[in-house]
Amino acid sequence: MEDLSYSAILIRILIQLVPVWIALAVTFAVSIGFKRRLGLYGKLFDSPVGMIGFGMVMFWVFTALLADMVVTFDPYAPFSGMKNVPLGTVLVGASEGDYSHFLLGGDNLARDVFSRMVMGARSVLSIAPAATAFAFMVGITLGVPAGYFGGRFDTGLSFVANLVLAFPVILLFYLLVTPEIVDHRILFFSAFLSDAAELACKAEDSVTADTFACFGLSIPTMLAAVLFIFPIIFISILLNARFFTNPMKRNLYVGIVLVIGLWAYSGLAFNMDPLGVWSMEPNLLNVFVSVVFVNAPTVFRIVRGIVMDLKARDYVAAGQTRGEGPWYIMLWEILPNARGPLIVDFCLRIGYTTILLGTLGFFGLGVAPDSPDWGSTIDEGRKTLNMFPHAAVVPALALMSLVLGLNLLADGLREESLRD
Amino acid sequence: MLIFVARRLGLMLLSALVLTFVVFYLTNLPPNLEKLARSEGSVRMTDEAVAQWIIDNGYGGSVIGRYGQWLGVVPGWSNVDEKGVPRGRCFAAGSDPALAPSYCGILQGDWGYSTYFRGPVLPNLGEKLGATGVLMLWVMIVMIPTSLLIGILAGMREGSRTDRVLSTFSIATTATPEYVSGVVLVALLASPVTGLSPLLSEWGVIDGKILFQGAASPDRITFWSFTLPVLTIALYGIGYIARMTRASMTEVMTAQYIRTARLKGVGFRQVVLRHALRNALIAPFTVIMLQFPWLLNGVVIVETLFNYKGFGWTLVVAAGNNDINLLLGCSVVAVFVVLVTQLISDIGYVFLNPRIRLS
Numbered sequence: 098m099e100d101l102s103y104s105a106i107l108i109r110i111l112i113q114l115v116p117v118w119i120a121l122a123v124t125f126a127v128s129i130g131f132k133r134r135l136g137l138y139g140k141l142f143d144s145p146v147g148m149i150g151f152g153m154v155m156f157w158v159f160t161a162l163l164a165d166m167v168v169t170f171d172p173y174a175p176f177s178g179m180k181n182v183p184l185g186t187v188l189v190g191a192s193e194g195d196y197s198h199f200l201l202g203g204d205n206l207a208r209d210v211f212s213r214m215v216m217g218a219r220s221v222l223s224i225a226p227a228a229t230a231f232a233f234m235v236g237i238t239l240g241v242p243a244g245y246f247g248g249r250f251d252t253g254l255s256f257v258a259n260l261v262l263a264f265p266v267i268l269l270f271y272l273l274v275t276p277e278i279v280d281h282r283i284l285f286f287s288a289f290l291s292d293a294a295e296l297a298c299k300a301e302d303s304v305t306a307d308t309f310a311c312f313g314l315s316i317p318t319m320l321a322a323v324l325f326i327f328p329i330i331f332i333s334i335l336l337n338a339r340f341f342t343n344p345m346k347r348n349l350y351v352g353i354v355l356v357i358g359l360w361a362y363s364g365l366a367f368n369m370d371p372l373g374v375w376s377m378e379p380n381l382l383n384v385f386v387s388v389v390f391v392n393a394p395t396v397f398r399i400v401r402g403i404v405m406d407l408k409a410r411d412y413v414a415a416g417q418t419r420g421e422g423p424w425y426i427m428l429w430e431i432l433p434n435a436r437g438p439l440i441v442d443f444c445l446r447i448g449y450t451t452i453l454l455g456t457l458g459f460f461g462l463g464v465a466p467d468s469p470d471w472g473s474t475i476d477e478g479r480k481t482l483n484m485f486p487h488a489a490v491v492p493a494l495a496l497m498s499l500v501l502g503l504n505l506l507a508d509g510l511r512e513e514s515l516r517d
Numbered sequence: 518m519l520i521f522v523a524r525r526l527g528l529m530l531l532s533a534l535v536l537t538f539v540v541f542y543l544t545n546l547p548p549n550l551e552k553l554a555r556s557e558g559s560v561r562m563t564d565e566a567v568a569q570w571i572i573d574n575g576y577g578g579s580v581i582g583r584y585g586q587w588l589g590v591v592p593g594w595s596n597v598d599e600k601g602v603p604r605g606r607c608f609a610a611g612s613d614p615a616l617a618p619s620y621c622g623i624l625q626g627d628w629g630y631s632t633y634f635r636g637p638v639l640p641n642l643g644e645k646l647g648a649t650g651v652l653m654l655w656v657m658i659v660m661i662p663t664s665l666l667i668g669i670l671a672g673m674r675e676g677s678r679t680d681r682v683l684s685t686f687s688i689a690t691t692a693t694p695e696y697v698s699g700v701v702l703v704a705l706l707a708s709p710v711t712g713l714s715p716l717l718s719e720w721g722v723i724d725g726k727i728l729f730q731g732a733a734s735p736d737r738i739t740f741w742s743f744t745l746p747v748l749t750i751a752l753y754g755i756g757y758i759a760r761m762t763r764a765s766m767t768e769v770m771t772a773q774y775i776r777t778a779r780l781k782g783v784g785f786r787q788v789v790l791r792h793a794l795r796n797a798l799i800a801p802f803t804v805i806m807l808q809f810p811w812l813l814n815g816v817v818i819v820e821t822l823f824n825y826k827g828f829g830w831t832l833v834v835a836a837g838n839n840d841i842n843l844l845l846g847c848s849v850v851a852v853f854v855v856l857v858t859q860l861i862s863d864i865g866y867v868f869l870n871p872r873i874r875l876s
Contacts, residue, residue, distance in 0.1 A: 260532055263859070264539075265810060265851040267817045271836035271844075272540065277548035316543075452694040459696045459818065460833070475696055479822060483731055486704035486711050493697040501692035508688065 101185030106200055110211070113200070116166045120159040121152065137440070140513040147509015153502025157495075161219040168212040169196035172469045179203035181485040204474070204488040205481055213469040214491050220470035221499070224381075225450040228388045232450075233443060234328040235389065236396025241427045243397070244404030251401070258394035266391055267456065273317070273387045274462040279379045282313035314367075317383040321366040324389050329358035338424040381464050388453050392446060399442055403435045410434075437514035441507045448503035455496050471496040518867075525863060529856045540848040541584045544841045550576050552839050557632060573598045575606055587629070587845070589622020623849065629842030633834055638846040642831065646850065648735035649816055649827035652750075655743060656812065660751040660758070661805060667755065668762020668801065673789055675767045684763065690756030695818040699749040703822075707731035707745060733825040746823045750815040754808050758801055765800040769793045799869045806862030810855045 101109065111118075125142075132139035141147040160167060170176070178189035182203040188195060201211040243251040272278075314322065332354050340347035364375025365382070377385070407413065408431060416426045457463050458472020466473070471492040478489025554570040555562055562570065571577055575586075575594040585591030586606055595605030595614050607627075608617035621627040628638035671683035690698075705712035709726040717723045730742040769775065770793055778788050817829030824830070828850065835843035 256528075256532075260535055263532055263536060263810075263852060263855045265813050265817075265848075265855065267814055268540070268832065268836075268848050268851055271832070272543040277546065277552070278543070281546055281548045448692065455694060455696060456814070456818065460821070472696075475700060479700060482700065482703050483708050484710060486700070486708050489700045490704045493700045497693050497697045497701075500694075501689060504688050504692045 100183075100187055101198055101200075103184070106185045106198075109198070110200055113167055113169060113211075114160070116163045117156060117159045120163065121155055124155055125152070137437075137510070137514060140516070141506075141509055144509040144512050146505050147513060150502050150505025150507070150509055153498055154506055157218050157499045157502070158222060160215055161222040164215050164219045167215050168209075169198075169200060170209040170212045172208065172212040172216040173467060175207040176203070176209070177207065179209075180207040181205060181481060181488070183485075184487055201491050202485070202487045205477055205485075210474075210488055210491050213474055214471070214495050216469040217471045217474060217492055217495065218499075220464070220468055221451055221454060221496075224385060224388070224464075225447050225454060228385055228454075229392065229443060229447045229450045231324060231328065231385075231389045232392035232396050232446070233439070234331050235324055235393040237400050237432070237439075238327045238331040238334075240397040240400030241404050241432060244401040245408055245423065245427050245431070247405075254397065255401070258397050261390065261394045262398075266453065267460070269391065270387060270457055270460065270462055273390075274383055274457060276380075278316050279383055280315070282315050283319070284311065284313035286312065315379075317379070317386050318367060320386045320390055321382055324386060324393070325362055325366045329354065329362060332358070334424055335428050338422065338428050378464070384454070384457060384462075384464055387457075388450055391453065392450060396442070396446070400435070400439070403438060404431055407431045407434055441511045441514065444503050444507035444510060448500040448507075451496065451500055451503075521867075522864065525860055529860060532856060533852055536852045537588075537845070537849060538584055540845060540852075541587060542580055544844050545576070545580060545583065549839055549841065553632070553841060556839065569599075572596075573604065575604075585622075587622050589620050589624035589627070591622075592619040593617075593621050623846075628846045628849075631835075631840055631843040631846075633838045633840040633843055638842050642828075642843070642846045642850065645826065645828050645831045648825070649820070649829065651735065651738065652733075652743075652746060652816065652820075652825065652827060653812065655747045656750045656754075659747055660754045663751070664755040664758035665762055665798070665801060667759040669766055669789070669794070669797070671759065672763035672766025672770065672797070673793075675770070680763075683759070687756040687759040687763070690752045691760070692756075693752060695749050695753055695815045696822065698752050699745070699819060699822045702745050702749060703731045731823065733823045735826060746819045746825060749819050749822070750812060753815055754812065757811075758804055758808065761804040762797065762801045766793065766797040769797045772796075799866065802869060803862045803866050806858045806865065809858040813851055813854060 128135065128139070129142050132142045141151055176188060176199075179186065179199055180203055182199055184200070184202045186199050186202065188197060188199060199209050199211070201209075201214065204210050204213065239254055243254050333351050336350045336354060337347060340350060360370065360372075361375045364370025364373075365377050368376055368379075368382075370376060404427070412430060413426055416430050421430075454463075454470065455472035455475065458468075458470055458474075459476045461473075461476055463470060463473040463476075474492040475489050475496075478486075478492070482489050550571050551567050553576075554567045554574075557574075558566070558570050573596065575596075576583070578594070582591060586593050593606030595603065595607070595617075597603050603612075603614050605614055605617065607619065607621040608614055618625070626639065628642070630636070631638045631641060634641045667683050667687065671680045671687070674680060693701075706714065706729045707727050708714060708731070714723070714727045717728055718726055728741075729745050731745065733742045733746050775788060775792055778792050779785075783792075813829075816827065817832055819825070820827050820829035821833050828847065831843065832847040832851075834840070835847055
């Protein structure tokens with residue numbers, strides 16, 4: 098066997114991605130078939146720009162979901178003799194059942210660049226949309242009342258939001274995403290403790306001291322404790338405002354949300370889920386929380402602006418005259434009318450979050466050093482950029498195409514939502 | 518107007534205080550201090566020795582007190598270590614404390630000692646800032662005219678072919694963060710094995726192995742070494758500013774007075790240049806000013822990628838080497854830049870747009 102030409106590489110990659118093509122084709126066929134019944138999502142298929150963007154985004158989504166079928170090698174495993182090999186090199190000493198070539202070459206540690214890129218999609222897409230969703234929950238829960246009520250509440254929150262926005266993002270990341278900060282617990286009751294007791298509390302293995310007095314949290318956990326509570330608050334208020342006239346139903350719905358929400362909350366924020374279903378690596382939590390923290394103030398400002406604009410509308414005055422409560426008006430009358438710009442911004446913001454995650458990886462502050470996420474692989478690849486550019490260029494192009502797809506999708510959505 | 522500026526200044530001062538305190542708190546966390554003690558003292562220090570080192574070097578006591586000392590509103594610490602040598606914030610170990618000033622913080626111009634540069638922070642930081650200033654100057658020279666031109670050309674006739682091509686280009690550049698465009702540009706133009714360089718050197722168009730250089734230095738600023746870093750930072754900003762300019766231009770072009778001018782028989786070129794441009798450029802001005810904080814990000818990435826020893830490189834080095842004073846200095850500069858550009862953009866907006874009146 099011999100090394101592959103560029104066209105052969107392209108064909109082999111296309112073949113390797115067959116599951117993704119099938120999934121994409123099915124999605125498009127079904128969506129276009131039923132587009133008149135699918136609301137804003139259906140209208141997306143009237144705009145070519147939106148369709149291209151949607152296709153690019155869904156390509157990466159399906160790649161991430163079907164990554165196990167697409168990869169040619171274990172993305173973490175080094176193969177001897179394959180260090181920095183160029184595109185389409187034959188695998189030296191391939192055993193039975195192995196794929197025959199390194200399609201996009203090998204990296205600095207002799208791992209398959211193609212497989213790492215595919216797995217990187219999974220790593221990026223499992224964080225970015227979730228982090229954006231959390232940022233939106235925080236921004237909406239705070240921004241809607243700030244815009245509606247105004248006054249001191251608004252002034253105070255806007256000041257804090259501007260403070261966070263005035264922080265250079267990279268500096269914030271360097272300060273927040275460090276191993277030291279994860280390990281360092283801030284004791285809440287240190288004022289009441291003697292020096293010796295404080296030292297004993299700080300020592301990891303000490304159970305001798307009074308555990309309650311030793312209660313302390315690391316800074317990322319504290320941030321998580323604050324930021325992760327917002328989705329629960331938001332959904333509870335949302336349901337309560339809708340169903341408070343029917344206490345039976347209200348109690349059932351809000352109760353379900355509280356039970357599931359607080360269960361997830363205990364696991365995600367504090368890693369103390371009694372059943373062990375919800376948990377997050379401390380490092381991942383730190384990255385996640387930092388990204389949410391950076392994004393939330395911008396969402397807050399956008400939501401606040403939209404609500405300030407919408408609250409002067411007639412239907413709000415009509416609701417007030419009918420005697421509807423402020424939360425019902427905010428969440429069930431104003432918010433649905435603000436959904437157009439918010440959906441558009443959500444798409445844009447996932448792209449921005451992807452860029453932020455890449456930045457974190459680029460500075461070596463990512464989730465784990467050998468993680469295949471695109472930022473970290475670009476960081477690793479740039480060390481050999483001059484002689485073996487493929488290790489950095491491949492994930493760079495992948496990241497760019499995902500963000501471009503999200504931007505085009507947002508553009509298409511904006512066009513279509515403005516039309517009605 | 519004066520009250521508006523005064524209020525903005527007061528708010529800015531408060532923001533600066535809060536932000537620097539946050540940075541101070543985060544850089545002075547006990548684990549960082551312990552790391553500092555071990556790197557400055559010796560790696561094999563016992564835990565007790567580390568604790569003693571921290572107290573001897575003035576890192577004990579409350580965070581707020583130390584923040585005050587660093588700021589220069591609380592008298593600097595001084596004590597005598599176990600060998601009987603007087604030590605303090607405001608004087609070198611062993612010299613007479615009575616001769617030293619009692620306040621020495623950044624307000625007095627003492628930004629502390631950098632453990633990485635083995636010297637005072639301020640002159641080192643100033644030098645690096647100068648280097649970044651040169652880079653930024655070129656970025657501005659490339660970025661602003663290009664982006665305004667693209668935005669105006671695209672917004673002049675909404676929906677035309679020029680508009681669609683230029684808008685797609687703008688979207689593509691906003692989707693390309695600096696670390697992506699930098700890597701791609703280096704691979705295309707500055708690598709001896711891929712992209713254009715091997716072709717060109719085979720044809721004998723260029724003497725060396727590579728077309729552009731993949732590294733830049735403030736001491737030797739040449740076209741060949743500066744093009745790629747400048748282009749990398751500028752590209753990301755170009756798309757954004759161009760889109761804002763386009764939006765503002767299309768809005769102006771549909772305004773009544775433009776139609777009036779057209780109906781009066783003024784040529785299209787005259788309408789664009791004399792009537793539309795001035796009003797269309799108000800919004801981009803704000804965007805350009807608010808772009809500075811983003812450029813700061815770009816600078817850090819590009820200086821790391823191209824190993825250009827400027828402000829961004831210093832920030833990365835300071836954070837990587839746990840150089841607390843240097844990192845604090847960098848953040849003061851960064852926060853200052855962000856807040857001042859916000860202020861300028863607000864005030865400038867009011868000046869440029871006579872329709873906005875301050876209450």
